[in-house]
Amino acid sequence: MLRVGIVGASGYTGAELMRIIWNHPGMAVSMVTANQYRGTAIESLYPSLGGFYEGEFEVYDPVEIEKRCDVIFLGLPHGESMKVVPEIFDMGKKIVDLSADFRLKDPGMYEQWYGLRHECPGFLQSAVYGLTEINRDLVVSAAIVANPGCYPTAVLLGLLPLVNGGFAEGVVVIDAKSGVSGAGRKPTLETHLPQCAESVTPYSVSGHRHLPEMTSMLERGSSENRVGIVFIPHLVPMSRGILCTMYVPVNKRLKRGDVLDLYEAEYGEELFIGLLEGGKYPATKAVLGSNRCHIGIEVSGTEDMVVVMTAIDNLVKGAAGQAVQNMNLMCGLPEETGLCGPGIFP
C-alpha cells in the first residue's frame, strides 16, 4: 500500500484526490497539508469526506513528508509547486504536480504567461507532460509528472489524432465551456451564484494561460507548424464539466468514417476514452465524476471541416483522476486502478 501525501490539499483537486484514493486498493492518503488550514479537520472543509477522513490539514513539513509518504501529489497553486519540487525530488519520491509549474519546457514562456521567474528550470526538461494516453511511455519512467490543465486535456485528446495525422491545417477554433469549479475554490463575484446562475459568458478572450500548453503540444504533432488555434473559454452555470467544440479545417476531404477510423486507431484500446457513434454528441453530465473523455465527431457538408467535440469532468480526467492515472503508471500499477466505474447520472 503506497502512502500518499497531498501537498496543498485544501482546494478542489485535493478533495478530489482524497475521494478517488479512498477507493484505490493500492494507495492510502497518509498526510494532507494546507498551511492556511493547518489544524482544521478535513471534514470541516469537505463534509462529503466526513466518516472517511478523520484527520486534519497539516502544515507542510519536509521532514514529515519524507517519513510518512511514499509518493506525492502537489495541489498547490502555480508558483508554489516549484518551491517544493526540488526537495521532494531529492527524497526520491515520485511526484505528480497538478499546477502549471512544470508543464512548459521553456522557462521564458513560463515567465511570460505566469509573470514569475521559474525557480528550478533545471527540472523542466525531465518533467513529463502527463497527458496519459499520448505520453504513456514517458510517464512510466518519469520521476516528476506535470499533470495537464483541464482545458488542455479536453482539447488535446480531441485534436491530436487529426493534427498528428497531418490532416489539420489552418486555424482551429476551440470554443470551450466550463463549469464553475474550474475557477477553483476561492469565491469571487464571477463565481457568486446570483451572478453566474442563468448566465453564460466568455472570459479570458484575449488569451488564457492554458494556451501555450496547448500550442506546444500541437506544434510537436505538426512539425511544419501548420496549425494555429483560437481558444475562447466560457463559464457555464454548473459545478463541474468541460465541453470543447473544436472546428478543424482539414487539408483533404474527409468523411465521418475516415475520421472515426483515425480516432479508433489511436484510442480504440483506451479504457478512459469513449468514441461516440454517429449522431451522438458528448454531454458533460455523461462523464460527471468519471475519468473518461467522451469524443464525438461530425464532418461538415463540404467535407473540409471536422468538428470534434469532447467532454470531461474537469476535476477528474481534467485533474485528480488523470493524476492518479499517471501515478499508477509511475508506480507500476495497472493504469486504471481506483479509477474505474461509471460517473454519476443523473
Next chain:
Amino acid sequence: MLRVGIVGASGYTGAELMRIIWNHPGMAVSMVTANQYRGTAIESLYPSLGGFYEGEFEVYDPVEIEKRCDVIFLGLPHGESMKVVPEIFDMGKKIVDLSADFRLKDPGMYEQWYGLRHECPGFLQSAVYGLTEINRDLVVSAAIVANPGCYPTAVLLGLLPLVNGGFAEGVVVIDAKSGVSGAGRKPTLETHLPQCAESVTPYSVSGHRHLPEMTSMLERGSSENRVGIVFIPHLVPMSRGILCTMYVPVNKRLKRGDVLDLYEAEYGEELFIGLLEGGKYPATKAVLGSNRCHIGIEVSGTEDMVVVMTAIDNLVKGAAGQAVQNMNLMCGLPEETGLCGPGIFP
C-alpha cells in the same frame, strides 16, 4: 389603444407577449387562442400572469378575431401559421408571425428544411423579415412580418456589419449556447431537469433549421458569396438566454478600434443594442428579460480574425420583444414603446 389578438398563445412566446403587452401603453390583449387549452384559465398555465389576465384561452375563430382584434401576433408552430395568415391578411389586419413559415423567400427551401409544402407561397415575397435594426424601413410599411428566429437574431445582429462591410471572408464559425426555453414548452427527455442540469451538450450538429434563414440574410450582405458558416448550437442548463460566439476571418488586418467604428456606425443610435467596451464581454444574464442585444468584440493577435460575441434573451429580443418592436413600427408607434426598461439582475 390597439386591441391585440395572440393566436397560438399557450407557448412561451405567447406568455411573453402577454407579459410585455401588459405594460404597453398603446396595446391591450383582447383575445388569446390555443385550441388545445380552450377554456383553460390563462393563470392556470401561467401563474405569473395571475392577477393580470383574468381570461381563458379560446379556440381560434376568424369571426371573433375579425371582430375583437386590431392586430395579430401568431405564436403558432411552423406549418400552422401559413394556414391562417391568408384569412387574417384578408381582414386587413397587420400580422407579426413568430413561426418560421414566412422567414424564407423560397418555398422550395422551406419544404427542404421543414418537410412541408408551403400552403401560401404567394405571401413569401411580401412578408418582411423582421430583423428590426436591419430591415426597419421595410417593416414600417409591411402588412406581414416574419419575426426572426432566436438564433438568427443573435447571429445576424453580430455578423452583418462585418459581412455587409465586405470584411468577412471565408468560413465563419458560430458557436451558439442557448437556455432550455428555446426548445419550447413541451417536456422531453432532453429538457427534463435531471437530464440537463449540470450538463452542456451540442445538438443539431449536422444542420439546424435556423441555418437557411441565416445564410440567406448573409448572402444578401455578401454579394459575391464570400462567406460560409458553420453553426453549432448547444444546450446550457438555464431557462433563458442565447450567447453566440462567432469567429470571423477577415480579409484585411483589423484592430479592435476599426471594428468598433464599424459597429458604432451601424448601431450607434440603436436603443436596443449595447456595444461593450474593450475587455467586457456579453453575458446572457445581463440581458435577461430585456429587449437588448449586447455585443462584444475582440480581435485575434494576428489581426486576421474578429471574434464577435452577442447575448440576447431568446424570448424577448429573440421572439416576443422583437415582435412588439416590429408591430410598433407597423402601427406608427415609437419603436421602443412598451419595451424599455432594464432586465432582471441578478
Next chain:
Amino acid sequence: MLRVGIVGASGYTGAELMRIIWNHPGMAVSMVTANQYRGTAIESLYPSLGGFYEGEFEVYDPVEIEKRCDVIFLGLPHGESMKVVPEIFDMGKKIVDLSADFRLKDPGMYEQWYGLRHECPGFLQSAVYGLTEINRDLVVSAAIVANPGCYPTAVLLGLLPLVNGGFAEGVVVIDAKSGVSGAGRKPTLETHLPQCAESVTPYSVSGHRHLPEMTSMLERGSSENRVGIVFIPHLVPMSRGILCTMYVPVNKRLKRGDVLDLYEAEYGEELFIGLLEGGKYPATKAVLGSNRCHIGIEVSGTEDMVVVMTAIDNLVKGAAGQAVQNMNLMCGLPEETGLCGPGIFP
C-alpha cells in the same frame, strides 16, 4: 417628477431600485452613492443597467443629497443607515430605509441582535414598519419608513390574518427557503456556485436576525401572546425568491373555505397579493421579478392545523419593490405606480 437619491446603491437592492424606478412615471434616479465604488460606472457593476444609467456611483455627500434629491432610499447595511438618517431627516426629505436599523422599536433588542448600540434611538418610535398591506395608514403619513426584511415580509403576510383573527395558537413552525441573492452581493464560500449548486441546506438554525422583527409584529396581533414561532431558513440553488411553508396550529376546527374567507377579507382588494385556489401552491418562479406575494392555503385532515405557503421575490416585494410601494404612499402617488406588470416566466 421626484428626484430619487439611493444611498448605498451598489448592492442588489440598489440595483433593483434602479431597475424599478427606471419604469416609474413619477420618479427618476438623480444620485446614487456607494463610497466603495466611488467613480465606478454603474454599468460596470451592473451590465444590465447599461444603456439606461450612464452615471457613476458617487461618494455620500449630504450637501449634494440635499441639493439634488427629493426623496431618499437607503440601501446601506445595518449600522450604517442610522448614521445618516438624522441628517437626511433634518433636510425634510422622506426616507425609506431598507436596512434593519429602524425595524425594531426597542433599542435594547436591536443591540442584542445586531451587536451595536443604536445611535439615534429617538427615531425608532416614529419610523413606520413598512409592511404596506398591513400598515398602509401609518405609511401614508410617515417621514421614515423601515422597509421590512425579505423573510418577515413573506412570513407576516402569510400569518397575520390567522394571528390577528385569533385563530393561531401554539408554536408556529416556519420553514423558509431562499435563493442565494438573499445573502447579498458579497461572495462567500456558502454562495460560491460549486458549493451551493445542487445543494439545499439549513442555516442560522439557532436564531436568525429577522426573528425579533417577526415576533414583535406577531405579538402585536396576538395580544395575549399565544403564538410562538420556530423559524428555520434554508439556502436553495437559485438566484431569487423566497418560499415560506408555515404550519399553524389553530384553536378551532377550520375548513379551507373558512380560512380563505379570512384571507379574502384581508387581502381581497390588494393588488399585490394573489390568493391561490384550492390545489394550487405558490412557486417562487411565478413571482420572479414582480412585486406580488402568492399565498396558498391548505388545512390538515384533522382540521386543527392550517398550512400557509407564501412566495415572493426577495428583491422586489421583499426589498426594492415594497420600498417603492411605500414611497409612493408617502408621496401621495398611487401605491402601485411603477410596480405593476407580471414577472418573468419561465
Next chain:
Amino acid sequence: MLRVGIVGASGYTGAELMRIIWNHPGMAVSMVTANQYRGTAIESLYPSLGGFYEGEFEVYDPVEIEKRCDVIFLGLPHGESMKVVPEIFDMGKKIVDLSADFRLKDPGMYEQWYGLRHECPGFLQSAVYGLTEINRDLVVSAAIVANPGCYPTAVLLGLLPLVNGGFAEGVVVIDAKSGVSGAGRKPTLETHLPQCAESVTPYSVSGHRHLPEMTSMLERGSSENRVGIVFIPHLVPMSRGILCTMYVPVNKRLKRGDVLDLYEAEYGEELFIGLLEGGKYPATKAVLGSNRCHIGIEVSGTEDMVVVMTAIDNLVKGAAGQAVQNMNLMCGLPEETGLCGPGIFP
C-alpha cells in the same frame, strides 16, 4: 460472484444500481430488463454507462431470469412488482423490490393509497421493510425486502431515535425538499427545466403516498400512538438529494447533548450515518452520490422542540444504495460491500 438481474432497469434506480454494482466485488449485472426499451443499448439511454455496460435492455422473461440470475432487484413501478414477485420468489431467488408494492403490511391501506387491489397480499407479511439500520436483523434472513421510499428513509432515520426513545409527543412537522430526479425519468411540465429552474414549490400538500409508510413505522415505535405527522414535500431546482427538516415536540426538556447521546447510542457504529457536530447542518451536496445519511440536531431555546435535519442522496441511500446494502445482508456479504467511498464534491 453473484449474478444480478435488474427487472425494470430503464429508470433512474435501475441506472444507479448498474453504477453501484459495477464497483461491487461480489456482484455483477447479468441481465437488465425493460420491456419498453427491449433491444435498446444500455449506453443509448445512459451514456454514462457507455464503456461499462455493452448490453441491451431485454424483455422480461422468467425463464431467462431463472437461468441467468442469482438475485433480483426490481426497479418496476408500483403495481408491476407484485405481478412478478411470486414467480421469482418461487425460483428461490432473493428479491429486493424498490417499488412500493411490499412496503405496507395492510393490503387495504395499499389499495387506499395506490388505487390498486394487491395481487399477492400473502407476501406482505413476510416481506421485510428494508430500512437497514433499523431492521437489520430481519433483513439478514429475508427472502423479499421492500426497499423504503426516498422520503421515508430520510424521515425515519431522523425521527426513530426520538420516537422510539419515547420523547416525541404531538404533531411532528416534516418539511421535505427534494431534487427533481425523485419524480423519476418521465418528463412532465413540472420537471421541464424552464418551469422548475429558479423555483421552489410545495407539492402533494394534501397527502403524499409515502405517508402511510412513514406513519406505520412511527406507530410501531410509539406504542401509545402519541405521534402524528404533517408532511409536505417541496421540489427544489437540482437533480438529486433530499433534505428533511423535522420539528419534533418533546415531552421533557432536552438539551442538544441529551439528544446527541440518544442518536449516538443508536447510530454510533453505523457506517452510513454521519452525526454532525453542533452548529453544522446537513447539505444535500455533502452526500451526493454516497450511501450516507447526514443528521444534524438542534434544540429550540425553550428546550421543548428538537429540530432534526437529515440529508440523503435520494437515488443512493434513498433507493439503489440501500437496496444493495440490503442485498449484501441477505447474501451474507459485508453490509457495506460496494457502497463505500465518499460522494462527489463539489
